[in-house]
Amino acid sequence: MVSTSFFTALDRIFFLLRDWLVGFLPVALRPAAGVLLGVIAIVAVFPGFFALTTVFERKGLGRMQNRLGPNRVGPFGFFQPVADGIKALTKEDVVPYRSDRIVHFLAPLVLVVTVFLGFAVLPMGRNMVLADMDAGLLFFFAMGAATELSIFMAGWSSHNKYSLLGAMRGIAQMISYEVVLLLSAVSVVMIGGSLSLSKIVEAQNSYSGVFPHWYIFTPWGFAGFVVFAIAATAETNRSPFDLPEGESELVAGYHTEYSGFKFALFFLGEYLAMFSISGLGTTLFLGGWSAPLSFFDFVPSWIWFFGKVMLSIFVFIWMRGTLPRLRQDQLMNFAWKFVLPFTLLNLFVTALWRFLGEGWLRWAVCSAILVAAWALMGRVGMRRKHFGPRSYRYAE
Amino acid sequence: MASSPYFSLAVLFIAALGFGLAPLGLAWLWARMFSPPKPNATKNAIYECGLVSKGDAWVQFRSGYYLYAIIFLIFDVEAVFLLPFAVAFSGLSGAACAAMLIFVLLLIEGLAWAWAKGILTWA
Amino acid sequence: MSSGVQTKPEQLEGWNRPPVIAPEGEGELLEVAMGPHHPSTHGVFRMDVTLDGERVIGLKPVFGYLHRNHEKIAEQTSYLASMPYTDRLDYFCSLTNNWAYALAVEKLAGLDAPERAQYIRVILAELTRIQNHASAVGFLLQDMGASGTPLMYAFREREKILDLFEQLTGARMMCNFMRFGGCRVDATAGWLDGARKMVAGLPNFVDEFEALLSTNEILMARTQGVGVLKPDLAVNTGVSGPMLRASGVDYDLRKVDHYGIYDRFQFRVPLGEHGDIYDRYMVRVLEMRESIRILEQALKDVPAGPVMDPKAKSRGFRPKPGEAYGRIEAPKGELGFYLISDGTPNPYRYRVRPPSLINLTILEDMCLGHDVADVVLIFGSVDIVLGEVDR
Amino acid sequence: MLGEGILKGMAETAKNFFGSYVSKERLTTVEYPEERVPAAENARAFPFLVYDGPDWQAGLRCVSCQICEKECPPKCILIEKSKDKKPDYVGKPQFYPVRFDIDLSVCMSCQICVEVCPFDAIKMNTEFALATDDRFGGLLFSREKLAKSNEYYHSIHPTEAAEVDARLAEEKAKVEAKAKAAAEAAAAKAAVSASPAEGGN
Amino acid sequence: MTTPLAGYLLVAALLFAIGLAGALVRRNAILVLIGIELMLNAANLNLIAFWRYGPHPERLTGMMFAIFSIAVAAAEAAVGLGLVIAIHRHTNTTDLDKMNRMKG
Amino acid sequence: MSPIFYILAAVTLGGGLAAVLLRQLVHAALAATVAFAGLALLYLQLDAQFVGFAQVLVYIGAVAILIVFAILLTRGSEVPKDGVFSRTWAVGLVVAAAVFAVLGWAVLASLRALPLAEAAPAATVHEIGVALVGRYVLPLEIVGLLLTAATVGAVIVALHEKERPKQ
Amino acid sequence: MDEHLKIELGKQGIVVTTLQELYNWGRRNSIWPMQFGLACCAIEMIATTMARFDMARFGAEVFRPSPRQADLMIISGTVTKKMAPQVVRLYNQMAEPRYVIAMGACAISGGPFKQGYNVLKGIDRYIPVDVHIPGCPPRPEALLEAFMALQKKIDAQPLTGAGRPRFLDSEARGEFPIPVPGEHDLEPASNRGVWPVEIETGTKGPRD
């Protein structure tokens, strides 16, 4: 079958490419060179992806707002990020006299490096993972934790009130949602049985009929995904959780005093974090690189992975185009008083899911518990904060 | 050596560092060659809405932040225990799970206590 | 100093000063200037905010960054020459400003506008109100961080209204349209048709807007119970317009003063109950709906006739000595003009009663005890325009 | 349930997103330099001086009465009256401006000069794209730059220009009629000048 | 220093000494706590090294101890820093010398 | 002993030394973070992957943040004018040096007695998980109790009286 | 001059030219305005970014609130004397290269309010302005027009040599003195370095 082998080849295209390139080298160097190529691919692909995303975001937002968005620079405006990059490169680098120069310089680097490291454990296709580690998921979270430090460094070193306030907000927010992120991933690990992300994908890569066994299609998985999505948005400081950069109060938040390419690095870091967390969400709940329907299996796995990531990016953009921003206290209360308890509950539900065994019973029980909990907690929360729709009276 | 996963991590680390440093170096070079930086007292002062910045930004913050950090720390540690448990979960007996349940419930109790104390209310 | 002045600070009544809030936490107080260049202040406005953590315990508005000496200039030129300057007071609502000024001069000189001119005035004023409220809500949401979408929708509609303005008056924003005793030019039949068509599409827009926002949990959480203004305090502070009505006070000059021909139209005055930001938002949205009703009625039966009082003349206009205070219900509140004539071609005293400035009097009270982020919203919900605040 | 309102809002933006590909209503951008919104007939940007006939200097309607200068709210018109007179469109000798400057960097586009001019000599242009990096050279418009032909006026404000033309024609006709009547009367007078008892009206 | 274990142990000992010096030498209470954390970490390093090169790696004893130790150290840091903050609230200083002076 | 070990040791010790020596508290905290990171890498070098990452997660992700918050909460980012070292610093140094001497001697002296495993033991997360609820279940519960107690204790200590909302 | 050197120089010239082109292309197409509005004109500026006119098409919708990250200051509206020091300070705090568009009569000359005691008669008294847009307010299209004029201006700027813009010149000072509010007026009333008054005075004497 020509077509099958063609698609298999396509699926493995990167490996074939790597092997071909590495083939020119002496055998002793080959593994190292292979790794190097993989790294280069990551370091090249994701920033490129970032550039594209900025264009798509600006255009997509434009479309939501009844306008076109950038379309003049290069074909369809796709050179816009290039121009932005050149501009950022040649822009003067202002470092306030009172700032802490070294930390000010290191902060964007720390951000970019830690975010890049997170990509190492993401399986971006069948066997396409740079470092398949036994504790991959933990590694990912460990790297995510380090980004908080870079935000603190940026905010503190700028010696600017808005920056520091923004950084403090950012850290408070990120640590709150990081707990949620971790715990919602624990559910998946409980069923998937591994911290290795490629194993987790493998576990989901099977089908009943044509339908895949993605975790999002289980009650606990769906709930986990919703919580994960909320927490991921907060982790990456995207709207409606973009408080650290809350333009309406804090000017530009922790990077107020950054200019030139250092600012661009923050921008890059933020987007890369968005990609990596989307990738993680995809891996944990959306079956990673596996095809959505069994007969789509022939499509190369990496296409599915990137497709799913793109989809989640679109949702990020979509939310940004729609939602206003929360307030700090609401954000914190939401994290600790709604999302976290719900996630903990989800842990128990996941355990229940295992102990109830196969059958419709576990579907019914688990869904009922989760829906009831969501509705009840939402209702109670809204009641306690006294908000809800209102009706109005008129004077003639 | 190259087969170790850490090797690829190290390479990635270096590459990422290079990725961050290279444009900064390029920008520095550009500034050296063509576009001289022009620092001056106003430009390099702290930005504050177009006014002269008053007071110190490094002020003392409120302990609310710290309280959240404590609870976060505890949950972080909890996750460190939960994750290996979760990995082993599918093969574990009910009793083992119960042991973990107790552990988790203990921490939840801490959370509930904090909630009741009103610490989880951001002021 | 002068004798006989007896007021002592201790005579101040309870509501005349904002409550004093003591810092709670052990954190240091942070003094932050928000403005004059600040992404969320609507123009060049500054608030010196004292923060205890993120809680506001002191707020001093600082004005004057856009003080353009409108009154002084007006006292040095003719009555007519001030008309284009009124456009630039509240630059969202040049037509209602025109009307208020024309009304005051008409009162001063004993003129009246003909029937058709009155209808055109009502149509323009209500269109102005719709675009103002839509933009105000859009800006409010912008402050809330909604990355522009509601504002874009508001401006999409606003552009349509501005097109109408431009076709009639020649300018998008600075219309300079009304004259003492009428309007400068007449509306053609084609224009009225265009206006009818435009108005027919407006309810859809308001529906869309409401679907986008009104029941959004984040919006509700951010706005309900924030920046509450009690009705008695609101009245004492001279607050007017949608803000006053959001506090539940039924005071709409269109109903109270019976100016123009508003008596002929059926419309209701929406009232809030809580006086918080959400009520201010909703009152504006509901007022848009009522304005659409007025527009539908007014556009249905515009009478034929002249648009200028034949007695009125634009050049060499010298009202008899005397004074007059004319006010209308502008989109932002009570806009008044107080004029003293000494019989010369220039007004002796020309004073604008700016609703924006006076509505801000209570800003500090509303903000105290809230979060910094709320300050921005409360400020946005007052709906001010700096051109009017500082004049 | 918590989240309903958010989903409703999301649906709204999604509608607009997809709508922008199919409906003009939802994609309102006018790509400016290539596409333009048709100018409204009444649109006004800056004033210009109307002249009749081919020669702008001879045909300027402005009689240098300086009313507009006085009435212009920000005082951005500067007129210097000529010493001599020249005939206007009806043949009446009038002063003309030897200097007529409008500082467009000050002009507030208020149209008051147009309103007060009794001679329909100054009108509003619709040209707005005057961005320049030269504040003094580029924005201080003198007579030469301000003068635009009546045809141009017709091309930008057809209705209004037609009205003005009609009014002027009417006036001219009136004046001519009057002149004719006067001439006739004079002729008649001359004819009957033999009898001194009559005339003197 | 032929065995790798010795290297690790020496590093741990050195780190321990540095931490100890920090704890003893610095005036700022927070830094003293950092010093203590370093000492605990040095101990952890010992645990892991002994686990890795010790006689019964399959029993995981050292490793498990290290994990528990991390947890305990974290808790210690939380409480310790909390104490520093509390003392700072009363004495308005984090300087141990000053604190002592104020007390006695 | 691979060169990597030396690099990591240098990073760790350098970070630790900097943490102790730097004047600016925030710098010291950041240096301590470097030391923590170096330690985590040493753990990885020792084939303790899980512990290494847990170290990063807990120390860099949480403890460092805690320290930083504590610094900002106590106005610690200003450098005190009257010196950063204790008046008894010499004594401290001597004690530390003495301790190091003893430890170093102990290490070198005792090593000879130890039988050493050279092969890397496999300690997968799974095994750790099993052990956690198996052999080490008692310590686990105790740690749970301890953590809860620590939460309560730390919160009570750090909580400001006035900030305690009335219930 | 020997051949070799000439070729070498020629090569360098080419390099510089391509660099210059790239540089100008980049900054021309990525002009991020500062989020900064002063008065009525600001509304038209906002309208320019809105759906109908959509400045985003030129890649200029990224309004940055911080002057560090912005390239273009659109002075949209009346600069009062109370505001002028802040405007100058903000301009000073922007990172080079920075451009200024004076939008509207007020920003150019004080416009309708130029007779006011608190209105600055043109921001170019204190900072150099790249493009002036007359109008009150200028139509959004006029702002787009000015934007394109600015792009053209950028395109014409050489990277080296005598004609290079101020910010590429290491001799030129980057700081513009900030006026201080005095008892009656701003002091000083203008910055002679950017406001070349002498050339113009006297050419138009007061009338009699």
Add this chain to the structure above:
Amino acid sequence: MLKTVEEIKAAIEAAIPGAGVEFVPNPGPAAEHSLLLRPESAVAVAKFLRDDAELAFDYLSNVTGVDWPDKEIVEKVKAMRITTKTVDGVEQQVEETVEETRKRIEPGCLEAVYHLYSVAKKHGPLVIRMRTENRTDRVTLPSLTPIWRGAEFQEREVFDLYGIVFAGHPDLRRILMWEEFKDHPMRKDFVEPDDYEYEPTAHDHVLKRAQAHPAAVVASGSQRWRDEGIR
């Protein structure tokens, strides 16, 4: 319905004996007559106006200042004068009436005008005004901010632009102009600062006004800064 201004005056006088309210007619077509309050009793009267159940002027709409500069009044006066005249060779003291012109400066004043409405009763306006004794040193009036908070910013504005000092105002600072500013620009005799160095369309009255300003001296004082220039 609202009482006439005269009736209100009577009501005030009945309620507050010795209030000394004066009726000021308005000759224009608007016929919004006003009441002139004496500074001593103004606060009491204002309180009465607000709290009286029938009047209930709970809403202070507008506060403004008016400047009435000193007027030079030229009048012809008939005066008796004793002159010595020689009548019939005898010097006599004779009284005779002569006309002479006299100039007299009528001191001006600053006036604060308040427009009151009632939200509760939906009536108004009632205009009340207060006058200072002169324009220079005795410019204090009582603040009505304690009665209507709506006056807070407006009184500050009047203070800023006219220089009326409102005693009892909680926060009387300049509101529109900067703190260092010295003049009160809305007064009729305010001379604008000299900053019309060059205008493309120079209008001499503007230039003249500018040059007459005392600040012209200040401007030349900044010569040093000018010479330094930049670049």
